Amino acid sequence: MQTALWGVLVILKISGIVLLGILALLLILLLLVLLVPLRYRIQGSYNKEPEGQAVVSWLCHLLSVKAVYKKKLTVAARVFGIRVFRMEKALGKAKEEAESRGQEEAKQSGGDPGRSEEPATDLRGPGTLEEQRADLESSEISEKQRADLESSGISEEQGTDFGGPATDTKTEETRPDQAREKRKRRPGRGKARKEKNKEKQGFSFTRLYDKLKKKLREIMEKLESSVKKLREGLSELFKKKEELRALLRDEANRRTWRLFKRQARAICRHILPTKITGRVKFGFDDPSTTGQVLTYISPFYGLYARSFQVIPVFEESVMEGQGMIKGRIRIGTLIVLIVRMFFDKNFRGWLRKLRKS
Secondary structure (H helix, E strand, O other), X not given: OHHHHXXXXXXXXXXXXXXXXXXXXXXXXXXXXXXXXEEEEEEEEEEOXXXXXXXXXXXXXXXXXXXXXXXXXXXXXXXXXXXXXEEEEEOOHHHHHHHHHHHHHHHHHHOOOOOOOOOOXXXXXXXXXXXXXXXXXXXXXXXXXXXXXXXXXXXXHHOOOOOOOOOOHHHHHHHHHHHHHHHHHOOOHHHHHHHHHHHHHOOOHHHHHHHHHHHHHHHHHHHHHHHHHHHHHHHHHHXXXXXXXXXXXXXHHHHHHHHHHHHHHHHHHHHOOOXXXXXXXXXXXXXXXXXXXXXXXXXXXXXXXXXEEEEEEOOOOEEEEXXXXXXXXXXXXXXXXXXXXXXXXXXXXXXXXXXXX
């Protein structure tokens, strides 16, 4: 009995140790995710062609993603230094060059462009050229006959055979005249044409007045609808403005607004890069343009003077440079800054109102 009890206790002890070990591992992983920052580094250069790379790593490059651009984009992901993902994509000029190269290869594989395939001509016998000329003349005559008959309104169903022997020239000359006479004999056709021509040529102030009146009515309707929409938008804007004033007059809302601005600034300060270095050398053909660019960037000299070097050139057109930025993002810090906002009761009320609206 005691041995069985001791066996159960030993099993419970071992299972408890295993569970504690699993919980400890989960806690360690959670702390690593929250406290170990994601580090990013972006660097690039430009000298007639852009080049650059970006690296995002976590826990001493235990997990890393690297993107390199040098005429084409290459993205690779590694875990414990082992590559688990890779992608290559051509962009810009590299893509156009690859497409042109593929077209050239397709042309070369399809056949030799220098060799042209000519139709085989049968040169047997002395009378082949004369026979070809006779065929061409007969085809031209048949096409002319077809065009004349189609213009005269006679269909092919009335016994015209273009592939048969030559028809009588008298009948061919008289058929177009007969078709014209038949068209002239149709009652009411000439009067309708005359009326249409009169309507086209005639000028009536009533029709012009009706058209102008219709267009003015359409323009006025559009103006009325746009003015109505503008009034509705302005009224809604004034209502929202009054609501905002009423909200900001309340002391609790002011306190919440100050908290929101403080937390937003802290988040931006945490995400922005901690180190920026670089050098830019630029110049234009016109020295005055270079001077104008310098006047535009001079107000920000105090921000970039220690880490960024700007070299103007007044004698030639130059554009080259290189730069690098580094930073880190700690997920735990972001969660703390955001959760601190949710502890405010008034802020939760704002969120509920936004969801309802």
